[in-house]
Amino acid sequence: MTTAIEISRVSKRFGNHTALDDVSLTVPAGTVFALLGENGAGKTTTIKLLLGLEEADSGSMHVLGMDCRREAEKIRRRVGYVPEQPALYDWMTASEIGWFTAGFYPEPYEQEYRKLLERFRVPVGRKISQMSKGMRAKVSLSLAIAHQPELLILDEPTSGLDTLVRREFLESMVDIAAEGRTVLLSSHQISEVERVADIVAIVREGELLVVESLDSLKCQIRELTITMSGSRPPELPCETLSSRQRGRQWQFLVRTPENTDFDNLTQQSEVVAVETRTPSLEEIFVAYMQSDKRASCTTESESLTANSQEVER
Numbered sequence: 492m493t494t495a496i497e498i499s500r501v502s503k504r505f506g507n508h509t510a511l512d513d514v515s516l517t518v519p520a521g522t523v524f525a526l527l528g529e530n531g532a533g534k535t536t537t538i539k540l541l542l543g544l545e546e547a548d549s550g551s552m553h554v555l556g557m558d559c560r561r562e563a564e565k566i567r568r569r570v571g572y573v574p575e576q577p578a579l580y581d582w583m584t585a586s587e588i589g590w591f592t593a594g595f596y597p598e599p600y601e602q603e604y605r606k607l608l609e610r611f612r613v614p615v616g617r618k619i620s621q622m623s624k625g626m627r628a629k630v631s632l633s634l635a636i637a638h639q640p641e642l643l644i645l646d647e648p649t650s651g652l653d654t655l656v657r658r659e660f661l662e663s664m665v666d667i668a669a670e671g672r673t674v675l676l677s678s679h680q681i682s683e684v685e686r687v688a689d690i691v692a693i694v695r696e697g698e699l700l701v702v703e704s705l706d707s708l709k710c711q712i713r714e715l716t717i718t719m720s721g722s723r724p725p726e727l728p729c730e731t732l733s734s735r736q737r738g739r740q741w742q743f744l745v746r747t748p749e750n751t752d753f754d755n756l757t758q759q760s761e762v763v764a765v766e767t768r769t770p771s772l773e774e775i776f777v778a779y780m781q782s783d784k785r786a787s788c789t790t791e792s793e794s795l796t797a798n799s800q801e802v803e804r
């Protein structure tokens with residue numbers, strides 16, 4: 492397994508506020524890796540540290556084998572980055588901004604950029620100031636990928652874009668990963684992430700709660716709806732991420748080994764019926780946000796390694 496990003500025990504504080512707290516994770520090359528978290532969770536901070544735009548207080552970070560502190564400039568040359576609010580020169584046309592940016596990269600940057608504008612149907616002669624939000628986003632993405640970076644980092648790439656543009660963006664990410672390149676994506680649009688991500692990391696207030704392949708998360712997390720004849724809650728033989736009671740019905744999101752058979756729960760006294768369902772990524776995300784316990788990252792990184800090998804195959 493080759494590694495695109497390696498973050499080891501990184502912490503970052505802004506004054507008294509801890510933006511990242513002892514975060515470690517590995518992004519295998521050729522995957523779409525999604526960083527999920529609520530506002531202020533530390534997603535943008537992670538991205539800025541990776542690009543050397545901020546410096547970590549402790550720990551180490553490597554991108555494509557390069558040290559984020561010492562080799563930031565080299566990293567920025569090899570990585571494509573679409574920030575949350577791309578800063579584009581408003582007075583330039585789409586074509587001019589491509590010509591200008593081409594000066595920083597080897598050929599055939601401009602040619603590739605023009606092909607991308609054509610694919611995204613962006614009018615090349617239109618000034619950035621006269622473009623819609625979606626068109627600007629497409630220009631940003633084209634600028635970020637025209638040098639065919641091995642790693643593309645996108646911070647909230649689809650927020651505020653319409654469904655069709657969002658779909659185009661997501662399809663480009665899948666295409667990029669299919670070519671063996673890596674995409675790191677920070678997002679609030681969880682249902683979209685579910686369509687494209689291979690690996691998901693959930694961050695809450697600077698803490699990494701889980702990092703795992705999406706397939707494995709979806710195999711191991713189940714929603715259980717248990718109907719009881721009395722008021723006592725059922726006893727569960729597994730880790731509970733969230734629970735909710737409505738009268739005599741209990742709903743749990745639980746984490747269990749794959750293929751756990753819950754039928755034998757009906758042997759417990761007062762258990763009348765047990766139903767199971769695979770939750771959506773959004774439901775899993777909400778459960779982690781509401782869980783008060785920090786999940787064991789050691790176990791999960793172990794399973795991540797196993798699952799990344801699965802992804803590679």
Ligand SMILES: Nc1ncnc2c1ncn2[C@@H]1O[C@H](COP(=O)(O)OP(=O)(O)OP(=O)(O)O)[C@@H](O)[C@H]1O
Nearest residue numbers: 505508509510528529530531532533534535536537
């Ligand atoms: N330059 C800074 N100075 C002070 N505090 C900062 C700075 N940058 C980020 N923070 C704080 O660090 C925390 C993490 O911010 P960050 O921008 O990484 O969150 P985020 O997950 O990207 O949020 P969002 O989804 O809203 O963009 C927040 O509490 C934020 O206020």
